[in-house]
Amino acid sequence: MALAAKHPIDFDLPIDLNATGPPETKGLRRDDVKLMILDSKSGDTTHDQFPRLGQYVHPGDLLVMNVSRTLPASFKVKLKRCGKLVAEDVEVRLGQRKSNSVWRVLLIDVNVQQGDEMIFSPNLKAFIRSSKKDQPLTTIWFSLKGNALYNELYKLGEPIRYEYIDEKWGLEQYQTVYGTVPGSVEMVSAGRAFTWELLIRLKKAGVQLANITLHTGLSYYGSDQWQVGPSDSLEEYEVPSDTIEKIRQTKQAGGKIIAIGTTVVRALESAVDSEGISVAKRGWTNLHIDENYSLKVVDGLLTGFHEPKASHLDMLSAFVSPELIRQAYSEAIRTKYLWHEFGDINLIIARDQHERSSFRN
Known part of the structure; x- marks a missing residue:
């Protein structure tokens, strides 16, 4: 693997914006993190709290979760x-x-x-x-x-921890509440902020839920000599038939498919036939999604904030232009959003998706 070329999305991340531990260890709730909504068309941003996610999705929309559970790796x-x-x-x-x-x-x-x-x-x-x-x-x-x-x-084993983590948090802190299938070596972190209470409220409001499984690989090889790109990382996944049926019904009814995490995007966009239609599928994927990729299944993305030059930023560029991402990330830095697996959340979705909602807290 050669060193990567200059990444189109680079920025300076202040060290004090690294989330050093989970909110619960500070006396807060799991879902007590901030939420930035980024309009994928205009680049406009809205700032809120994650428990109010239901204000920005519609009844009939489908949230797709990765139920992979973190291994002590x-x-x-x-x-x-x-x-x-x-x-x-x-x-x-x-x-x-x-x-x-x-x-x-x-x-x-x-x-x-x-x-x-x-x-x-x-x-x-x-x-x-x-x-x-x-x-x-x-x-x-x-x-x-x-x-x-x-x-x-x-x-x-113990969970893999990186240098910005200030204590040896236990494996239970590196799990989503809905993770059931052991296999990821790093946490599927975009869904970490969800509580069962929030999921139930969303479901009662008419937001649909569905599952896929994608087991994450190692994201960092310990030296800048090795760059871990999506094409270098084969990951095992499964998109079941009941999720495919929910996708079909949602699209027919005019709802949107919202991925909870980049792993869900990768799985759903890998599970398509030659015409780009969703199909039940399992196997291994090294699909690389970037600004030149035309999304076939997913309409919106719920994700954390990613490091400068991270390959995940390539995938975000399939939803919104790199320039608008740079602008939004500059605003996130200015307004003190937190980065990494225990940090804040970013919803990327078209404006017509969050102009109205029948959801109430």
Whole structure:
């Protein structure tokens, strides 16, 4: 992977706008975050609080959630070569699942060889299948598979945490309330602010809900030498038939499909036939969505605020022009919105979607 060219959306993010922990740890509610509504046509912005999301979606619209659940994906292991201990406390981060027992992982500050053995616990080992110097991820084969592997991983691991996080928040803080299918190595963070109370209120107001599953891969490889682009990251997904039926009915009735997170956009836009019609589908996707991509399924996006030059900003450019994104992000910085997985939320949607709503708090 070569270094990426200059990104069209770059900006300076003040360090004090990094959300360092979840709202609940500060005595607030999970949904006590700010909401910026960005008109995808005009670039106009509206500022509100996330619990008032129902003011900006219509009865009959469909919110699509990613029900992938976060794995504890960071481990400390012992490394053996030819039966001899060569390193202890080696940090391993899960990157991409390839099968029930094979993963690609990121090894921090250690060199390995094919056949090396990693000791996770007395019950779990892994063996190096392949390691290439020109690639950041190493392929390993676990001694357990399926549910037995997941059970052991949950006993041993911790969530992946980045430098802006101020404390070792537990795995439960890295979950959405509706996540049910273990598989993501990083939190599907756009949906984190939802509470069951808000979801129920939205549903009672006539907003529909549907599910997909997309298991996120590792977003950062520990060095700017490696740029993680969508085309580099195959992610496993499933769009079930009942969700496809809800999409069909919503579009026929004139409602809008609103994705909760970029992962949902990627899954829904991958699950189409040759004519761009939604179909039930499962598999792996490395679909890269940018300003040149014509969205076939999704009409609006609920997402967090993304780092400068992040590949997620490419996807936002399919909804609204890069120039309008830059303007909106400048306003978000000026008005002190918070970034990252525990931060504030941005709804990108056409103006006619949020001029009126029958929803009441």
